[in-house]
């Protein structure tokens with residue numbers, strides 16, 4: 218029997234980026250807030266110490282900061298004819314676990330999805346006709362970029378993003394991204410200093426008439442005090458960033474941007490090492506009354522709340538909704554139901570170039586998001602009329618690291634052991650560079666999330682089942698991107714250049730990206746979306762579901778800028794509309 222606790226105004230599940238933003242906004246508005254976080258408490262001075270934080274074996278290879286499958290695994294298959302099997306080790310993506318979530322060990326590329334993304338179906342139909350997108354389950358998001366613009370701004374200023382505006386209130390700015398949607402003001406900090414690899418990438422891309430610009434980065438180019446009054450330091454380009462926490466207060470994270478203020482709020486309480494098992498509904502299933510969680514000693518508690526906000530990461534949000542019967546499971550055969558619908562991923566490929574000793578890249582001068590990007594082939598920045606696909610990709614030359622275990626590029630054909638292999642490693646380390654494409658992922662009927670019928674977790678609850686493969690549209694898009702990357706690789710004049718080509722058959726083993734989107738998408742129609750434009754459940758209006766689970770498709774860029782904007786957007790709806798008049802904010 219779970220121990221019943223005193224009621225709170227709001228119960229937040231998960232304290233990563235979304236949980237900390239929502240909790241801070243709600244606590245600041247005077248609500249009595251409790252956050253329940255599955256993983257441990259972590260902070261910079263105690264857990265991210267410079268004395269051991271750059272331990273590549275511990276953090277980069279053994280993934281100490283990440284979710285372990287023994288805590289929560291998932292099963293995967295490529296299509297419904299297969300039997301899904303559990304991932305015994307997280308590989309393709311690496312969910313976070315613990316206070317700060319994946320915001321602790323992310324890279325920091327911080328994008329805004331474009332105007333055309335939020336109205337993707339209308340936009341593409343208008344430009345190319347409905348036939349062009351037949352077979353894709355593309356849909357508008359219910360909220361527009363113009364509505365969300367100030368929320369993107371709030372996230373960028375909270376996190377102290379370093380970058381250069383490309384479009385200020387409709388005016389294209391030299392040196393920025395000319396394809397971005399208009400922003401009201403520039404980034405709070407200037408771009409990072411560029412090392413040789415991204416500088417060369419930009420030079421070569423310009424030779425082709427393309428438009429490179431500094432990648433917007435949550436690794437800070439200078440010291441900064443954010444609007445909450447929290448001070449951050451300048452990045453030292455240490456190269457132990459992606460998969461690591463920052464020991465230097467230089468990478469934006471809940472710890473460096475929000476928690477110093479949130480943890481001092483007397484009306485906020487955090488319970489870490491407590492895993493939420495289910496959200497409990499009233500007998501009619503129309504309201505959440507409490508959540509049940511289990512602490513590290515195995516004691517179960519029931520925490521009642523007037524409102525529940527799921528901030529447990531996109532995939533876990535969907536699983537919690539299904540376990541708690543919030544909304545109806547999506548069925549890919551009938552197309553009915555919304556929870557689990559429009560699961561998408563990211564469609565990537567990469568180029569690697571090897572030079573003679575003339576070019577020296579010093580890859581140890583690196584940071585999670587130190588680089589240059591070009592968006593000439595992203596989204597709908599180029600004409601797709603004569604092409605057999607929609608969507609696109611950003612091309613990035615980002616020097617994240619030159620770490621001794623993980624970074625050992627060798628030219629194709631090099632021996633795999635012995636003295637000659639060692640020499641190839643030495644040559645490849647200093648004299649090679651690379652760039653990659655990060656492509657959109659568009660929804661199709663057969664890619665979805667549900668509960669696995671066979672495998673369960675340590676508490677006996679079914680695991681989440683991921684059914685996903687790259688749709689033909691996305692494969693065609695990705696091959697077009699590989700063609701463009703080959704053009705760029707040629708201009709470099711490298712001794713050897715390779716460009717990868719995406720194949721059918723998503724593989725859950727090699728790391729690709731932790732950009733899992735959809736499953737509880739936002740929208741204007743309760744038949745095709747699980748949450749309304751304010752990320753409020755259509756079926757259980759005192760439940761909000763915040764994260765990339767709300768994305769109706771995935772664009773050719775990293776998600777967290779948009780995730781952060783949506784967190785501010787949902788918090789604003791709760792504090793300015795919902796608490797004044799609890800109930801559905803949009804009629805179903």
Ligand SMILES: Cc1cc2nc3c(=O)[nH]c(=O)nc-3n(C[C@H](O)[C@H](O)[C@H](O)COP(=O)(O)OP(=O)(O)OC[C@H]3O[C@@H](n4cnc5c(N)ncnc54)[C@H](O)[C@@H]3O)c2cc1C
Pocket residue numbers: 230231232233234235236253254255256311312313314315316317318319320322323324325326327328459460491492493494528529530531533586731732763764765775776777778780
């Ligand atoms: C290696 C890596 C690099 C990345 N780089 C980038 C990048 O450069 N740019 C970008 O845009 N994005 C990047 N991402 C993705 C980014 O980290 C996520 O988009 C972001 O952290 C999502 O925030 P969130 O609040 O939705 O989830 P999270 O940050 O994952 O937080 C969710 C929290 O909920 C907790 N939780 C889950 N289930 C429960 C439960 N049942 N009970 C209680 N608590 C629970 C988890 O422990 C976790 O702390 C990267 C991710 C990784 C792993």
Ligand code: SF4
Pocket residue numbers: 435436437451452453454455456457458459461462463464465466467468583584585
């Ligand atoms: S590269 Fe910069 S932001 Fe990243 S961990 Fe090192 S100092 Fe921190």
